[in-house]
Amino acid sequence: MNKAQGVSEFKSTVSMSSDDVPTIDMRVTPEGSLEILSQLEVNALLDSTATGLYKMYRRCSLAVLNSGNYTDDAREVFETFRNFEIRLVQQDRGVKLELKNAPAGAFVDGKMIRGIRELLFAVLRDIVYVHNEVKAGKFDLEDSSHITSAIFHILRNARVLRAQCEPNIVVCWGGHAVSREEYDYSKLVGYEMGLRLMDVCTGCGPGAMKGPMKGATIGHSKQRVKRGRYIGITEPGIIAAESPNPIVNKLLIMPDMEKRLEAFVRFGHGIVVFPGGVGTAEEILYLLGILLHPNNVLRPFPLVFTGPAGSESYFQEIDAFIGSALGPEAQRLYSIIIDDPAQVAREMRAGMQHVHDYRIATKDAFYFNWLLHIEKDFQQPFEPTHETMRALKLHRNIEKLQLAAELRLAFSGLVAGNVKEDGVSAVEEHGLDSLLRAFVSQNRMKLRQETYRPCYRLVG
Numbered sequence: 001m002n003k004a005q006g007v008s009e010f011k012s013t014v015s016m017s018s019d020d021v022p023t024i025d026m027r028v029t030p031e032g033s034l035e036i037l038s039q040l041e042v043n044a045l046l047d048s049t050a051t052g053l054y055k056m057y058r059r060c061s062l063a064v065l066n067s068g069n070y071t072d073d074a075r076e077v078f079e080t081f082r083n084f085e086i087r088l089v090q091q092d093r094g095v096k097l098e099l100k101n102a103p104a105g106a107f108v109d110g111k112m113i114r115g116i117r118e119l120l121f122a123v124l125r126d127i128v129y130v131h132n133e134v135k136a137g138k139f140d141l142e143d144s145s146h147i148t149s150a151i152f153h154i155l156r157n158a159r160v161l162r163a164q165c166e167p168n169i170v171v172c173w174g175g176h177a178v179s180r181e182e183y184d185y186s187k188l189v190g191y192e193m194g195l196r197l198m199d200v201c202t203g204c205g206p207g208a209m210k211g212p213m214k215g216a217t218i219g220h221s222k223q224r225v226k227r228g229r230y231i232g233i234t235e236p237g238i239i240a241a242e243s244p245n246p247i248v249n250k251l252l253i254m255p256d257m258e259k260r261l262e263a264f265v266r267f268g269h270g271i272v273v274f275p276g277g278v279g280t281a282e283e284i285l286y287l288l289g290i291l292l293h294p295n296n297v298l299r300p301f302p303l304v305f306t307g308p309a310g311s312e313s314y315f316q317e318i319d320a321f322i323g324s325a326l327g328p329e330a331q332r333l334y335s336i337i338i339d340d341p342a343q344v345a346r347e348m349r350a351g352m353q354h355v356h357d358y359r360i361a362t363k364d365a366f367y368f369n370w371l372l373h374i375e376k377d378f379q380q381p382f383e384p385t386h387e388t389m390r391a392l393k394l395h396r397n398i399e400k401l402q403l404a405a406e407l408r409l410a411f412s413g414l415v416a417g418n419v420k421e422d423g424v425s426a427v428e429e430h431g432l433d434s435l436l437r438a439f440v441s442q443n444r445m446k447l448r449q450e451t452y453r454p455c456y457r458l459v460g
Contacts, residue, residue, distance in 0.1 A: 194219020
C-alpha cells in the first residue's frame with residue numbers, strides 16, 4: 001500500500017445513500033498522528049453504551065469528511081449520512097480506520113484527500129486525549145488553574161505550540177454566513193496579514209473563518225513562507241454546522257465552547273473581528289469581559305473590528321451595545337477600521353511587537369499566554385436551556401465583569417439555538433426571542449422562519 005497517499009487496503013466501494021448521495025467504503029491509515037492506540041483506548045472509543053464517546057467521535061468525523069459542503073444545518077448532515085459508520089481496526093502494525101457510507105466528496109479517484117485524512121486523525125487524537133487525560137481525573141476541572149493547564153496540554157499534544165516562534169498568530173472571528181462582499185474583504189485582510197508573515201487561527205468553518213486563511217495563503221506564497229499555519233479550533237457541538245474549511249492544516253477539537261474560547265485567547269497574540277452573528281457577539285463579550293479585569297488592564301492584546309464599506313452600521317450597533325452595557329472602558333479596548341485591509345494588518349503587526357516586548361519583560365511564554373487572568377465564571381461550561389437562560393442576571397445592578405459574563409452566556413444560548421442540533425430543536429419547540437429575530441433579518445442566522453415563536457420578551 002502507498003501509505004503516503006492513504007490508499008485503502010482493499011478496493012473502495014462506491015454506493016448511494018438513501019437520499020441519492022454518493023458514499024464510499026474504505027479503510028485508511030494515519031499519517032504522523034496517532035498511529036498507535038492501546039486496546040483500552042479502542043474499546044472505550046467504541047463502547048457507546050458506557051461512555052457515549054463513539055457518538056461524539058462519529059459526529060466529529062462525519063463533519064470533517066463533509067468538509068467543503070457548507071450547509072449549516074447539522075441535522076441535515078446527520079440525516080443525509082445516517083448510515084455512516086467509522087470503526088477502528090487494531091493491528092500489530094498500528095491502528096487503521098474503516099469507513100462505511102462516508103461522503104464521496106472526501107475522496108478523489110478512490111483515494112481520500114490527504115488534507116481530510118490528516119484532519120480525520122486529528123479528531124481521533126483529540127477525542128482520545130481529552131477522554132483519557134483531561135476527563136479521567138488528571139485535572140480538577142473545578143479549579144481555574146487546572147482548566148488552563150488542561151487547555152495547554154491539549155494544544156501541546158496536538159503539537160501546535162512552537163517554543164521558538166515570536167508572536168505572529170492572529171485569531172480571526174466572524175460569521176460563517178456572511179455576504180460575498182464581507183467574505184472577499186476577509187480574504188484581503190488575510191492577504192495583507194500573510195504578507196506581513198502572520199499566521200491565521202479561526203473557528204475553522206466557512207465564511208469569515210475561511211476568508212482570512214485563504215487570503216493568507218497567497219500572502220505567504222508571495223513571501224515564500226513554506227510553513228504557513230492555518231489553525232482551526234472547534235468543539236463537538238458546532239463542528240457539524242461549521243465543518244472545517246479546506247485551508248485548515250491544523251485542527252483542534254476542544255471539549256466544550258468555554259475551553260475553545262480560552263484556547264483562542266491563550267494561543268493567539270491578537271484578534272481581528274469581522275461581521276458575524278450571535279457567535280461573534282459571544283466571542284466579543286467573552287474577550288472584553290476578560291480584558292476588563294484589573295489584572296489584565298496593562299496587558300497588550302491587539303483587537304480590531306473590521307469590515308468592508310457598508311458594514312459601518314453593524315459595528316456601530318456593536319459599539320453602541322458595548323458602550324451601553326459595559327461602558328467606555330470596554331470601548332477603549334478595541335479599534336474599528338472600515339474598508340482598509342492594509343491598515344488592519346499594520347495595526348496587528350504593531351500590536352504583535354507590543355505583545356513581544358511585554359512577554360519578554362514579564363518572562364511569559366510566546367506560545368501560550370499563561371499570565372492572562374481568566375475568572376472561573378468564564379471557564380465553566382454552560383448548558384443553555386430555557387431554564388438556565390431564564391436564570392441569567394441581565395441587569396445593571398451587578399459589576400461590569402459579571403454582566404459581561406452573563407451577557408456572554410445569553411449569546412451562547414442563542415448560538416445553541418442557531419447552529420447546535422439540540423438547541424435548534426429546542427428553539428423550534430419553545431420559540432425564539434426578538435433579539436434572535438434581529439440577527440435573522442440581517443441574514444446572519446439560518447433557522448427557518450416558520451419555526452419562530454417568541455418565548456420571552458426583553459424589558460428595560
